[in-house]
Amino acid sequence: MIQQDIKFKKLESFINQALKKDLYTNRLVSHCPSCKCREYIKYGFYKGIQRYKCKICGITFSKTTNSLWSYSKKDTRTWMGFIELLLEKKSLRFCAKKLNISLVTAFYWRHKILHSINLDITPNKLRGIVHVGKTIIHENFKGCRNVKSININRDCPINLRKNVWIIGAKGDDNSMFVKPLFNSCWNLTTFNIKLYSRIEKISYIVHYGDRYLSQVARKHNKKRFLKVEADDSFKYFRSNIKDWFKTFHGVATKYLQRYLSFFVLLKLDLAISSVNLMFHNLLKGDKFIRTSKVRIIKNHLY
């Protein structure tokens, strides 16, 4: 007797498997995930995905090991759908409802994805005309229970929130750097180590509205004066960043870098789709992050 499958469940599971197999085909495996050695052999397939065996420690692993999706029981389509909605900046509540996943899962997934974007987005060198801007935001303790505050006046407690300096820079070849660099006040040493060292010596620095950055630019450009058209991402850097955080109803300072990397990804003139984000970014290298590394307080999910 032919079994009925009116909801096309078999087809659905086949499509998911085919999609997963296809996504992982080009993923490079460079070492054993356990002992990190490079001596491993091919060891058959599991559901169409290549498996390997380490010659040193003997463990078996596959192209999916340590990828963003390791151990996830949800199907590939749901993940792809989530990335699509993330790129559309939809709220976690919306994503959860649309994809029929829990709000907590949606929260973890967003952080897993932002964490892995964060791993590869930073350019090594900024070249050509380099636009540099800054904004200062207050520390945000979203999701933290024990926020220190001092009560000078009982009606008006003051939180001990530091200022966080976010510095952004953009070079010619569509490379962009946006990071929280230091707290409280300007720190030239940290600036030099974390950002200035990445700016090529022959490049020209255009700064936006800050006396410290102006000093850096003057020293770097020496006697060169170029007429350069302002870059809107930097001319309005402060409001751009502020609006970005508003989309997420504020961002906890400990996760700042992840959300800034996501900001960079969407700001660059790249044609981003969930498919190319997946192929070019999320499937490269060891991306697995344990959910236990993401602290969560349910009242603060957005």
Ligand SMILES: [Zn+2]
């Ligand atoms: Zn090994």
